[in-house]
Amino acid sequence: MKSRRKFIEKVAISTAGLSLVGWNSPNYLMHLHNPASKEPKLKVALMGLGSYANRVAKAMQQCNKAIITGLISGTPEKLETWGEKYNVPKESRYNYENFDAIANNPNIDAVYIITPNALHHDQTIRVAKAGKHVICEKPMAISAREGKEMVDACKKAGVKLLVGYRMHFEPNTLEVVNMRKQGDFGKIDFFQGLSGFNIGDPNQWRLDKALAGGGALVDIGIYSINGARYMVGEEPIWVTAQETKTNPEKFKEGVDETIQFQLGFPSGAVASCLSTYAMNNLDKFFLNGAKGFAQLHPATGYGPIKGSTHLKALTEDHTPQQTLQMDAMADILLKGTEPAIPVNGEEGLKDLKIIEAIYKAVDQSKKITLTL
Structure with missing residues (x-):
C-alpha cells in the first residue's frame, strides 16, 4: 500500500x-x-x-x-x-x-x-x-x-x-457514572453499545493489519468495550461474539468489518454491543437498571455528548474532550490525583484482553471465559 x-x-x-x-x-x-x-x-x-x-x-x-x-x-x-x-x-x-x-x-x-x-x-x-x-x-x-x-x-x-x-473525563458521561454509583438506576441489568462508522480510503493504515492489529473492533469497538465496563461498573467474566464481513476485498484477512459481541458480568448484567466499519448513524450507549435508565447519543464522538436519564436531561457544558483529558492527566502525573474512571496502563491492558477474547470467540464460535 x-x-x-x-x-x-x-x-x-x-x-x-x-x-x-x-x-x-x-x-x-x-x-x-x-x-x-x-x-x-x-x-x-x-x-x-x-x-x-x-x-x-x-x-x-x-x-x-x-x-x-x-x-x-x-x-x-x-x-x-x-x-x-x-x-x-x-x-x-x-x-x-x-x-x-x-x-x-x-x-x-x-x-x-x-x-x-x-x-x-x-x-x-x-x-x-x-x-x-x-x-x-x-x-x-x-x-x-x-x-x-x-x-x-x-x-x-x-x-x-x-x-x-x-471519555473518562467527559461531564455527561461522568454524570451517568455518578448516578449509577448513587443507586439511581438500581441493579444494572443491561448495557448496549453501538460503535461504528462507514470507513473510507481502503489504503489507509487502519485497514492494514500489520499497523492496526485488527479492524473496526480495535479502533472504534474499543469504545463499547470500555464503555460497558465503566457504565455497568463491573469487569466482564465471559464474552461471545459473531462476525459479519460483506466486503472481503476491502476488509482483508485479520481486518474485521463488523462484529457483534456480548459480555457477561458477575452480577448477572449483560452487554450487547456492535462494532463496525460499514455503518453510520450509530454511536449510542444505553444503560438499563431496575429503577431507571440512561442513554447517550452521541456517546463517544468529539461532542457535544448528548443524552438523558429517567430523571433528567443530561445538560453538562461542552468543553473539548482533549482539553479536559490533558488537564486531568496533568494532575495525575504532577500531583498524583486519581480520576473517577482509571486511565492507567492496567486499564488499557484489560481492554486488550477483552479484544483478544472477542476475536477468539469469533474464531471458535463459543463462549470465552475472561480473567482480567
Whole structure:
C-alpha cells in the first residue's frame, strides 16, 4: 500500500526546521507555568503529527495545566510548521530515530504517543527508558502481551503509563457514572453499545493489519468495550461474539468489518454491543437498571455528548474532550490525583484482553471465559 510505504519511509527521515527561541529563552520559559496559579504545567511532547494529534494540539491551547513543549515526527516539514505554530524550539523537535534524546531535555515531562497501533509498544518502551511519562493513544497495543510489556517497562523505569481514554473525563458521561454509583438506576441489568462508522480510503493504515492489529473492533469497538465496563461498573467474566464481513476485498484477512459481541458480568448484567466499519448513524450507549435508565447519543464522538436519564436531561457544558483529558492527566502525573474512571496502563491492558477474547470467540464460535 502506498500509504503504508509512505509512512514507513517517513519514520526514517531526519528532522529539519528553524526555531526562534531556545530552552533558556525567557519568552519560552514563561509558557511553562500556569499564569493564574503559578504552578508548573505538564510539559508534553506530541509523537505522530497526524489528524488526531492536530485535534489534541488545538484543544491543548485551552488547557490550564498542560502545554506542548516537544514534537516527534518523521516529516521534517511538519516539525517546522508545528514548531513555529506552537512555539516549540528546534532542540525540542525530534524524529523517530533520535527521540531517545528526550532523556536530556528538561522541558519534556511526558510524551503523548499518537501513532499507528503497532508502533505503540516499542515507542512506549523507548520513552520509558528515556525517563519520561507516557500517554498512549488507544488501543494501547495490538496484543495483551505487548500491553503487559509496556506496563512492566514503565514500572521498571519509574514512570507512569496513561491511556488516551478521553471519555473518562467527559461531564455527561461522568454524570451517568455518578448516578449509577448513587443507586439511581438500581441493579444494572443491561448495557448496549453501538460503535461504528462507514470507513473510507481502503489504503489507509487502519485497514492494514500489520499497523492496526485488527479492524473496526480495535479502533472504534474499543469504545463499547470500555464503555460497558465503566457504565455497568463491573469487569466482564465471559464474552461471545459473531462476525459479519460483506466486503472481503476491502476488509482483508485479520481486518474485521463488523462484529457483534456480548459480555457477561458477575452480577448477572449483560452487554450487547456492535462494532463496525460499514455503518453510520450509530454511536449510542444505553444503560438499563431496575429503577431507571440512561442513554447517550452521541456517546463517544468529539461532542457535544448528548443524552438523558429517567430523571433528567443530561445538560453538562461542552468543553473539548482533549482539553479536559490533558488537564486531568496533568494532575495525575504532577500531583498524583486519581480520576473517577482509571486511565492507567492496567486499564488499557484489560481492554486488550477483552479484544483478544472477542476475536477468539469469533474464531471458535463459543463462549470465552475472561480473567482480567
